[in-house]
Amino acid sequence: MAKVAVMGSGSWGTAFANVVADAGVADVVVYGRRAEVVDAINQRHENPDYFPGIPLNPAVSATADPAKALHAADFVVLAVPSQTLRDNLAAWREHIGAEAVTVSLMKGVELGTSLRMSEVVTEVLGVSADRVAVVSGPNLAREIAERQPATAVMACPHEPAAVRLQHICKSAYFRPYTTTDLVGVELGGAVKNIIALAVGVAVGMGFGDNAKASLITRGLAETVRLAVSLGADEHTLAGLAGLGDLVATCSSPLSRNRTFGERLGAGRTLDEVIAETKQTAEGVKSSESVLALARRADVEMPITEAVVAMMHHDLSPAEALAAFMSRTAKPERYGM
Numbered sequence: 001m002a003k004v005a006v007m008g009s010g011s012w013g014t015a016f017a018n019v020v021a022d023a024g025v026a027d028v029v030v031y032g033r034r035a036e037v038v039d040a041i042n043q044r045h046e047n048p049d050y051f052p053g054i055p056l057n058p059a060v061s062a063t064a065d066p067a068k069a070l071h072a073a074d075f076v077v078l079a080v081p082s083q084t085l086r087d088n089l090a091a092w093r094e095h096i097g098a099e100a101v102t103v104s105l106m107k108g109v110e111l112g113t114s115l116r117m118s119e120v121v122t123e124v125l126g127v128s129a130d131r132v133a134v135v136s137g138p139n140l141a142r143e144i145a146e147r148q149p150a151t152a153v154m155a156c157p158h159e160p161a162a163v164r165l166q167h168i169c170k171s172a173y174f175r176p177y178t179t180t181d182l183v184g185v186e187l188g189g190a191v192k193n194i195i196a197l198a199v200g201v202a203v204g205m206g207f208g209d210n211a212k213a214s215l216i217t218r219g220l221a222e223t224v225r226l227a228v229s230l231g232a233d234e235h236t237l238a239g240l241a242g243l244g245d246l247v248a249t250c251s252s253p254l255s256r257n258r259t260f261g262e263r264l265g266a267g268r269t270l271d272e273v274i275a276e277t278k279q280t281a282e283g284v285k286s287s288e289s290v291l292a293l294a295r296r297a298d299v300e301m302p303i304t305e306a307v308v309a310m311m312h313h314d315l316s317p318a319e320a321l322a323a324f325m326s327r328t329a330k331p332e333r334y335g336m
Ligand SMILES: NC(=O)C1=CN([C@@H]2O[C@H](COP(=O)(O)OP(=O)(O)OC[C@H]3O[C@@H](n4cnc5c(N)ncnc54)[C@H](O)[C@@H]3O)[C@@H](O)[C@H]2O)C=CC1
Pocket: 008, 009, 010, 011, 012, 013, 032, 033, 079, 080, 081, 082, 084, 088, 105, 106, 107, 108, 139, 140, 141, 142, 278, 279, 280, 282
């Protein structure tokens, strides 16, 4: 059997390890930093920090030793906050086998470099892009831990690797598709978090479904503009990793990004919201790196700009709304 190492025992790492165990065709081990979480997974088959009361497949084992998790792993699945990937990966690098396929579950863009997560992996590990895959789609981790039906996309420029990954994930409740469009899949995942922050702000301000649908639709348009200008296939963004994830995240109270925005829109200060947020809301930091990418590519992303201004430059939700609504009138365009 193939061996899968899931590096990160947070929300999505735990749920994804369970997906692999439930698919039943690979061995899976989770690496977690905290001994009590590792012990709970091994002894009680539960992750009490993230999914109390939800039974994990007993075949999911855990370790606090990264070398043990990575030893002879065929797939190395990365499930840590995007901004911590570079340092984590540098510490794990010596234990990752030369033939392993690295799989990113992360939906962020690195601050400072504006690199996508797969690009950070190729840079730090010194491997070719063919050895790096990405899993994305409408995948709210809690629903998946509860074994509710979901679909996802497995992206890798080397299609056979995506197909192998699909095989080790497919189960009665999890249906993976494949694609070779890594750029479209990664940017779809990173930008939807930013749009979810904006939708959350609108919800927190008390606005209804028209505002939400407007942000989702115009958010998709700016995602397509950026992704296509960086080499993505526009159709990818109409798929699970684009529209699918955007709709799920912007609709769900389970989304950390949407919840973050909602608290801000309801009148809490940024510092209060940051203090209240225990899990990773990737869009807060990635909004800056995505905007830097957009400026470099000369692509207009007005919703992303508004989110950056609210998250990093003290613009109030009311001011952001006024700025957005007073933009010059123009024809509707989708994509380039
Ligand atoms: N939770 C979800 O529903 C989904 C999350 N994702 C993506 O998966 C990635 C991981 O997210 P989650 O598992 O939800 O996050 P989380 O906040 O639940 O867990 C993060 C994990 O990373 C570990 N970690 C390792 N190094 C760390 C460091 N230096 N600082 C902080 N934590 C560190 C933490 O201990 C924790 O186990 C993110 O990029 C997110 O966008 C993607 C799809 C679904």
